[in-house]
Each structure stands twice: as structure tokens, then as C-alpha cells.
Amino acid sequence: xxxxxxxxxxxxxxxxxxxxxxxxxxxxxxxxxxxxxxxxxxxxxxxxxxxxxxxxxxxxxxxxxxxxxxxxxxxxxxxxxxxxxxxxxxxxxxxxxxxxxxxxxxxxxxxxxxxxxxxxxxxxxxxxxxxxxxxxxxxxxxxxxxxxxxxxxxxxxxxxxxxxxxxxxxxxxxxxxxxxxxxxxxxxxxxxxxxxxxxx
Amino acid sequence: xxxxxxxxxxxxxxxxxxxxxxxxxxxxxxxxxxxxxxxxxxxxxxxxxxxxxxxxxxxxxxxxxxxxxxxxxxxxxxxxxxxxxxxxxxxxxxxxxxxxxxxxxxxxxxxxxxxxxxxxxxxxxxxxxxxxxxxxxxxxxxxxxxxxxxxxxxxxxxxxxxxxxxxxxxxxxxxxxxxxxxxxxxxxxxxxxxxxxxxx
Numbered sequence: 239x240x241x242x243x244x245x246x247x248x249x250x251x252x253x254x255x256x257x258x259x260x261x262x263x264x265x266x267x268x269x270x271x272x273x274x275x276x277x278x279x280x281x282x283x284x285x286x287x288x289x290x291x292x293x294x295x296x297x298x299x300x301x302x303x304x305x306x307x308x309x310x311x312x313x314x315x316x317x318x319x320x321x322x323x324x325x326x327x328x329x330x331x332x333x334x335x336x337x338x339x340x341x342x343x344x345x346x347x348x349x350x351x352x353x354x355x356x357x358x359x360x361x362x363x364x365x366x367x368x369x370x371x372x373x374x375x376x377x378x379x380x381x382x383x384x385x386x387x388x389x390x391x392x393x394x395x396x397x398x399x400x401x402x403x404x405x406x407x408x409x410x411x412x413x414x415x416x417x418x419x420x421x422x423x424x425x426x427x428x429x430x431x432x433x434x435x436x437x438x
Numbered sequence: 439x440x441x442x443x444x445x446x447x448x449x450x451x452x453x454x455x456x457x458x459x460x461x462x463x464x465x466x467x468x469x470x471x472x473x474x475x476x477x478x479x480x481x482x483x484x485x486x487x488x489x490x491x492x493x494x495x496x497x498x499x500x501x502x503x504x505x506x507x508x509x510x511x512x513x514x515x516x517x518x519x520x521x522x523x524x525x526x527x528x529x530x531x532x533x534x535x536x537x538x539x540x541x542x543x544x545x546x547x548x549x550x551x552x553x554x555x556x557x558x559x560x561x562x563x564x565x566x567x568x569x570x571x572x573x574x575x576x577x578x579x580x581x582x583x584x585x586x587x588x589x590x591x592x593x594x595x596x597x598x599x600x601x602x603x604x605x606x607x608x609x610x611x612x613x614x615x616x617x618x619x620x621x622x623x624x625x626x627x628x629x630x631x632x633x634x635x636x637x638x
Contacts, residue, residue, distance in 0.1 A: 342552070349546055349601060361602035390614065394598035395590040401549060402561035402597075414590065 257283040262304045305344035306356040321375035329411050337405040381423040391418040457483040462504045505544035506556040521575035537605040581623040591618040
């Protein structure tokens with residue numbers, strides 16, 4: 239589907255996508271979800287309903303696409319001078335956002351469609367953020383887990399608990415991170431001291 | 439809701455639940471999902487629609503309840519004589535079932551409702567099965583991970599990949615298990631040899 243191909247910025251396709259996404263976001267903020275329909279979205283976005291059907295197939299696919307776009311990160315993870323502390327802060331924020339009402343609804347929208355493209359996009363955004371932190375660790379010479387280890391042993395347990403169990407708190411996240419750190423990595427206390435010394 | 443309370447077996451409440459669940463399962467096997475409605479379910483189950491609305495609230499809640507019930511394990515994990523091998527076999531089967539079309543649809547139904555009771559029930563069934571394997575390890579004197587470690591570092595990454603990424607294969611699952619095993623636990627090869635020797 240065109241909508242996933244990141245249309246040429248400024249082109250007609252990109253403008254239609256932006257208008258439709260914007261209309262959906264505004265309507266979801268103001269209306270009951272069950273009242274949001276493709277004809278109403280089309281009216282608000284000033285496109286024809288058939289444009290939406292042709293491009294997204296159905297309402298559920300459109301909602302999944304909008305949800306995935308909302309999960310696209312706008313900024314890089316906070317930089318503290320210690321990759322481990324960056325990871326802790328970022329993972330706590332991730333857990334907060336994903337377990338919020340809006341976050342859960344986005345996850346539900348993404349998983350509601352049988353096509354997994356939007357789910358993979360969502361996981362891709364997470365990996366993109368973690369890659370930044372892994373690269374910082376490397377630059378700073380910090381022993382650090384790989385991206386795959388972070389996905390499997392920090393992100394996956396957080397997401398599982400959000401979906402199927404109790405929402406994880408920061409102590410739990412701290413425990414996951416401690417466990418996945420390679421031997422010889424600085425403890426958070428050491429890392430904190432390093433930040434103070436370097437003034438970074 | 440009564441439906442979650444495991445009604446007294448043989449009572450009217452249990453009979454209504456069984457009839458409604460049965461009707462839903464049969465209809466889902468034969469009809470398009472979008473055509474399944476509460477009035478049709480009521481007709482097939484020989485109850486009034488208001489019985490269903492009173493008990494489950496709406497169709498989505500009923501589908502989530504049916505999906506969670508289908509995930510209830512019918513048998514204990516296969517017993518090989520080695521808890522590690524039991525875990526490997528069980529986890530592979532879990533990944534197969536959850537990533538199948540029917541499994542994904544059940545997960546979607548469970549996560550589609552904002553109420554998390556059915557999601558927790560589903561995680562509860564998984565923990566129940568793993569507890570059996572952990573108890574076997576203890577009886578057999580095998581060094582073994584805790585239930586929490588299994589949930590966080592084996593089940594969670596499997597489920598994350600099924601939902602957001604590529605379906606995990608048995609090598610990947612093997613890698614997760616190797617990593618979560620405590621130091622001094624027998625390797626799969628040793629474990630296998632033990633089985634042969636003991637003849638269990």
C-alpha cells in the first residue's frame with residue numbers, strides 16, 4: 239500500500255496522507271471511536287471516500303497506519319553522558335507511554351489488523367531509538383548489551399507485562415537492565431559518578 | 439462479570455456459558471467474523487440476546503472471553519525426564535500455536551478489549567504450565583530458572599516477536615533458553631544423556 243512507502247514529501251500523495259492522518263487524529267481526540275467512519279474522515283480531510291478506500295483498504299488499516307505514525311519518535315533519547323542511564327530513562331518513558339490509555343489504544347489498533355507491516359514499523363522505531371543509545375555506549379567506550387539483547391531482555395518483558403500482566407515500574411525496568419548488562423559494565427552509581435566528573 | 443468467575447459446574451450459569459462459547463466457536467469456524475452477531479449467537483446457543491448482553495456486555499468482550507478459554511491448556515507439558523528439554527518442547531509448541539492464524543486471532547481478540555482480565559488469564563495459563571516444569575526441575579534436582587525469569591526472558595521475547603517482528607524459530611528459542619539457564623545447569627546434550635541412562 240502506498241501509505242507505507244513514505245511518499246515523496248510535498249507530493250500529492252504525501253499531502254493526502256497528511257490530511258487524512260490529521261483528520262483521524264482530530265476525530266479520535268473529540269469523538270467516540272465507534273462514530274469515526276471513512277465518509278466522515280474523507281469529509282474532514284477534504285478527499286473522496288474512494289481515495290481512502292483505495293489507499294488504506296478499510297478503517298481498521300487506516301487506524302493502524304495512523305497509530306504507527308504516532309509512535310514515530312520525534313527526538314533522540316535524552317543524553318546524560320552514560321549510555322546505561324540513557325537506557326534507563328528511555329525505557330521508563332517507553333513503558334509510561336505504551337501503558338497509557340493512548341498508548342494501549344495505539345497498540346490495539348496496530349495489532350487489530352492481520353497485516354503485520356505496522357507492527358514491524360512500530361518495533362522498528364523502538365530499535366532506531368535503542369541503536370542511538372548503543373552507538374553512544376560504543377563512542378564512550380562503555381561495555382553495553384547488543385541491540386538484540388535489549389529488544390529481547392528489556393523491551394519484550396516490558397511490552398509483555400503491559401499487554402498481559404501488571405504495568406512494569408521503574409524498579410522492575412532497572413532490574414531488567416542490570417541483568418542484561420555485560421560483566422564489567424559500570425554500575426549506575428559508577429556511571430553517575432563518571433557523569434559528574436566529565437561534566438558531560 | 440460472572441463469565442470469568444468459573445461458575446459452579448453443571449449449574450445453569452455454567453450451562454449457558456458452555457452453550458454460548460460452543461456457539462461462538464462453531465460460528466467463527468464457519469462464518470466471516472464480521473457476520474457473527476449477538477442475536478445470531480443467541481439463536482444458535484438457544485438463549486436470549488439479553489442473557490448474553492447481561493453477562494458479557496458486548497460482542498468484543500464475549501470474543502475475548504471465548505479466546506481466553508481456548509488458550510486454557512488441556513494437558514500438562516510433555517515429560518521427557520529433563521526439565522530443560524520439557525521447556526524447549528513446550529516453548530516451541532507455544533510459539534507455533536500463538537503465531538498460527540488462529541493463535542494470532544485469539545491474541546487480537548484478547549487485546550481488543552480495554553479490560554485486561556482476559557489477558558491476565560491468558561498469561562496465567564502460561565505460568566501454570568511453566569510452574570509444572572519448574573516443579574519437575576526441582577524434584578529432579580536440576581538447576582533451573584525461576585518462573586519470573588522464564589516469563590521475562592523466554593516467553594516475553596517469543597510473544598514480542600510474534601506480535602511485532604518475525605516469528606521466532608526453534609534455534610532462537612533454544613538460544614533464549616540457553617541464556618536464561620543458571621550456571622551449572624546441564625547442557626541439552628548432558629540432559630539427553632541423563633534421560634537415556636535413567637530410562638525415564
